[in-house]
Amino acid sequence: xxxxxxxxxxxxxxxxxxxxxxxxxxxxxxxxxxxxxxxxxxxxxxxxxxxxxxxxxxxxxxxxxxxxxxxxxxxxxxxxxxxxxxxxxxxxxxxxxxxxxxxxxxxxxxxxxxxxxxxxxxxxxxxxxxxxxxxxxxxxxxxxxxxxxxxxxxxxxxxxxxxxxxxxxxxxxxxxxxxxxxxxxxxxxxxxxxxxxxxxxxxxxxxxxxxxxxxxxxxxxxxxxxxxxxxxxxxxxxxxxxxxxxxxxxxxxxxxxxxxxxxxxxxxxxxxxxxxxxxxxxxxxxxxxxxxxxxxxxxxxxxxxxxxxxxxxxxxxxxxxxxxxxxxxxxxxxxxxxxxxxxxxxxxxxxxxxxxxxxxxxxxxxxxxxxxxxxxxxxxxxxxxxxxxxxxxxxxxxxxxxxxxxxxxxxxxxxxxxxxxxxxxxxxxxxxxxxxxxxxxxxxxxxxxxxxxxxxxxxxxxxxxxxxxxxxxxxxxxxxxxxxxxxxxxxxxxxxxxxxxxxxxxxxxxxxxxxxxxxxxxxxxxxxxxxxxxxxxxxxxxxxxxxxxxxxxxxxxxxxxxxxxxxxxxxxxxxxxxxxxxxxxxxxxxxxxxxxxxxxxxxxxxxxxxxxxxxxxxxxxxx
Amino acid sequence: xxxxxxxxxxxxxxxxxxxxxxxxxxxxxxxxxxxxxxxxxxxxxxxxxxxxxxxxxxxxxxxxxxxxxxxxxxxxxxxxxxxxxxxxxxxxxxxxxxxxxxxx
Numbered sequence: 001x002x003x004x005x006x007x008x009x010x011x012x013x014x015x016x017x018x019x020x021x022x023x024x025x026x027x028x029x030x031x032x033x034x035x036x037x038x039x040x041x042x043x044x045x046x047x048x049x050x051x052x053x054x055x056x057x058x059x060x061x062x063x064x065x066x067x068x069x070x071x072x073x074x075x076x077x078x079x080x081x082x083x084x085x086x087x088x089x090x091x092x093x094x095x096x097x098x099x100x101x102x103x104x105x106x107x108x109x110x111x112x113x114x115x116x117x118x119x120x121x122x123x124x125x126x127x128x129x130x131x132x133x134x135x136x137x138x139x140x141x142x143x144x145x146x147x148x149x150x151x152x153x154x155x156x157x158x159x160x161x162x163x164x165x166x167x168x169x170x171x172x173x174x175x176x177x178x179x180x181x182x183x184x185x186x187x188x189x190x191x192x193x194x195x196x197x198x199x200x201x202x203x204x205x206x207x208x209x210x211x212x213x214x215x216x217x218x219x220x221x222x223x224x225x226x227x228x229x230x231x232x233x234x235x236x237x238x239x240x241x242x243x244x245x246x247x248x249x250x251x252x253x254x255x256x257x258x259x260x261x262x263x264x265x266x267x268x269x270x271x272x273x274x275x276x277x278x279x280x281x282x283x284x285x286x287x288x289x290x291x292x293x294x295x296x297x298x299x300x301x302x303x304x305x306x307x308x309x310x311x312x313x314x315x316x317x318x319x320x321x322x323x324x325x326x327x328x329x330x331x332x333x334x335x336x337x338x339x340x341x342x343x344x345x346x347x348x349x350x351x352x353x354x355x356x357x358x359x360x361x362x363x364x365x366x367x368x369x370x371x372x373x374x375x376x377x378x379x380x381x382x383x384x385x386x387x388x389x390x391x392x393x394x395x396x397x398x399x400x401x402x403x404x405x406x407x408x409x410x411x412x413x414x415x416x417x418x419x420x421x422x423x424x425x426x427x428x429x430x431x432x433x434x435x436x437x438x439x440x441x442x443x444x445x446x447x448x449x450x451x452x453x454x455x456x457x458x459x460x461x462x463x464x465x466x467x468x469x470x471x472x473x474x475x476x477x478x479x480x481x482x483x484x485x486x487x488x489x490x491x492x493x494x495x496x497x498x499x500x501x502x503x504x505x506x507x508x509x510x511x512x513x514x515x516x517x518x519x520x521x522x523x524x525x526x527x528x529x530x531x532x533x534x535x536x537x538x539x540x541x542x543x544x545x546x547x548x549x550x551x552x553x554x555x556x557x558x559x560x561x562x563x564x565x566x567x568x569x570x571x572x573x574x575x576x577x578x579x580x581x582x583x584x585x586x587x588x589x590x591x592x593x594x595x596x597x598x599x600x601x602x603x604x605x606x607x608x609x610x611x612x613x614x615x616x617x618x619x620x621x622x623x
Numbered sequence: 624x625x626x627x628x629x630x631x632x633x634x635x636x637x638x639x640x641x642x643x644x645x646x647x648x649x650x651x652x653x654x655x656x657x658x659x660x661x662x663x664x665x666x667x668x669x670x671x672x673x674x675x676x677x678x679x680x681x682x683x684x685x686x687x688x689x690x691x692x693x694x695x696x697x698x699x700x701x702x703x704x705x706x707x708x709x710x711x712x713x714x715x716x717x718x719x720x721x722x723x724x725x726x727x
Binding site for chain 2: 593594595596597598599600601602605606609
């Protein structure tokens with residue numbers, strides 16, 4: 001076996017092995033289970049780093065999996081630039097979150113939690129490294145399954161169970177489109193090999209209308225997975241899961257899978273201008289739309305969830321604007337700072353026993369020094385302030401869009417960038433500068449018991465270590481842009497080097513948002529009411545998520561309910577009733593024939609003799 | 624003068640008919656058992672007669688008859704023990720009163 005093959009096998013199968021071992025024999029031994037999961041995580045990160053160091057390989061390592069007539073399906077591993085980068089990030093974030101879970105999930109059912117984390121890591125890594133769209137699709141669904149299981153980890157809580165089901169069903173709506181697109185692609189081109197599908201000859205051979213249809217269908221899967229409008233509603237609800245799960249879900253796995261698929265088929269998407277327009281309109285709208293909801297939410301995890309939606313939109317904007325580097329770079333930096341933000345939020349929540357930012361702030365949130373540092377660095381990166389990583393990647397996206405972009409899209413993107421900075425600093429200010437006299441009341445006060453006895457000090461080191469490492473990564477990742485660019489495409493010239501003048505609008509807008517948030521929430525004696533509250537109607541609209549959920553409940557849910565009522569009737573009155581009739585007839589026949597069984601021994605004997613006589617007679621006639 | 628095959632067959636038929644009659648008419652289980660034994664003996668007689676007059680090799684029919692005798696002995700033993708159990712539980716070996724297995 002070549003070293004590359006060994007490395008990729010270790011990278012993908014170490015978490016799977018950890019999953020099997022821990023899930024089968026260590027259900028009731030949390031320590032051993034955590035140890036094996038972490039070992040699997042370490043092994044896959046080491047292998048991913050080794051592969052990244054060895055550099056991209058254009059040809060996939062592939063093996064025939066299915067041959068039917070002229071069609072060959074090859075499964076295997078593709079080790080080109082985007083895959084190597086993404087795989088390393090996934091392995092790194094997964095390991096960080098496993099370490100963090102040692103502390104955060106200490107009192108939970110670890111024997112079930114760690115195997116599922118390993119399963120999640122395996123699905124995502126296999127998804128990233130796969131060389132065939134069908135293989136991609138299989139692991140795409142497994143990622144969905146893993147999220148379902150983890151969001152519903154606290155399955156005894158009805159809201160968690162409902163959120164898990166919602167996540168599964170909402171993403172499934174998009175996946176149906178993706179699967180149809182996959183079949184059409186198979187039918188049009190005759191194969192599903194990723195490298196081959198992205199080659200200019202293949203793309204040129206697909207008729208224009210067909211190409212638009214296929215890419216739109218593929219995009220519908222991405223809309224579901226990456227929680228873009230109108231299939232975004234599952235993501236905020238997915239906050240019902242444990243915080244480490246949210247961190248994993250939002251940074252490097254699940255939602256990132258959608259954007260990654262787009263990056264994977266970048267040339268294919270770019271070939272259809274109609275699709276690109278659709279992508280840009282949905283992404284820019286979603287970016288602003290989700291930011292508006294983030295600026296009124298008080299639940300810390302919910303703010304972060306909405307911010308994920310808008311950052312995913314940013315990535316799609318960058319990719320759709322034609323810049324692969326910008327999208328993938330933002331995907332990478334976002335993975336770091338979003339994981340950091342979630343872990344910091346989780347540390348606060350773990351310590352103070354509430355999700356509410358106002359309550360955390362009043363309960364002395366900022367006394368947790370390391371966690372607060374993580375929150376500030378992660379928040380500033382999310383807001384896009386220099387010199388942190390988020391600034392560089394977001395700037396690349398805005399730069400890509402402003403070169404010949406449609407003014408509406410540019411305006412919306414700037415608005416989203418402004419709102420992102422605003423709600424991020426609103427969150428930071430609420431935690432750091434509590435104002436007990438302010439008008440803002442917590443939705444969910446901290447439980448009284450968690451007040452005094454562990455008021456001081458920070459979370460355990462298992463939780464702080466990942467936070468510190470991710471803080472460093474979030475701060476530094478911005479300077480590795482050239483490395484990302486080189487890995488993505490070694491032959492290309494380096495992406496545009498923006499001058500400070502070009503960057504000025506992006507910086508200005510982010511700063512303006514941050515300062516506005518400070519004026520409204522941070523400074524001494526601030527009223528802690530946002531500018532939206534001047535328009536109560538608008539605030540209600542944002543607070544209730546633009547009533548999208550209500551709309552779905554009143555329309556689609558009603559239609560589905562109607563269909564299920566009718567089908568239940570058909571099942572009950574038709575299928576079920578007819579099988580009942582067959583059973584009843586059998587019983588009736590049995591009762592009626594039972595009366596021939598008189599119980600008189602000699603009656604039976606006589607019958608037997610008569611029948612034998614008849615048989616002998618008939619047989620005798622024949623011969 | 625020799626005795627013709629038909630006499631043996633007629634005798635066998637007579638015994639067999641008596642056996643069937645006994646099985647069908649007797650109400651006592653032991654009477655039914657005797658009927659069954661008669662039927663078996665009629666069959667044995669048939670075999671011997673055919674063996675004597677028709678088949679050239681004389682051994683086959685006799686071997687079969689030996690088997691039938693063994694079978695009849697075993698059958699009688701089993702049936703008698705069953706009848707004994709029936710008597711112990713029901714105090715009665717009247718076939719017409721043992722109708723617990725009827726359909727309804």
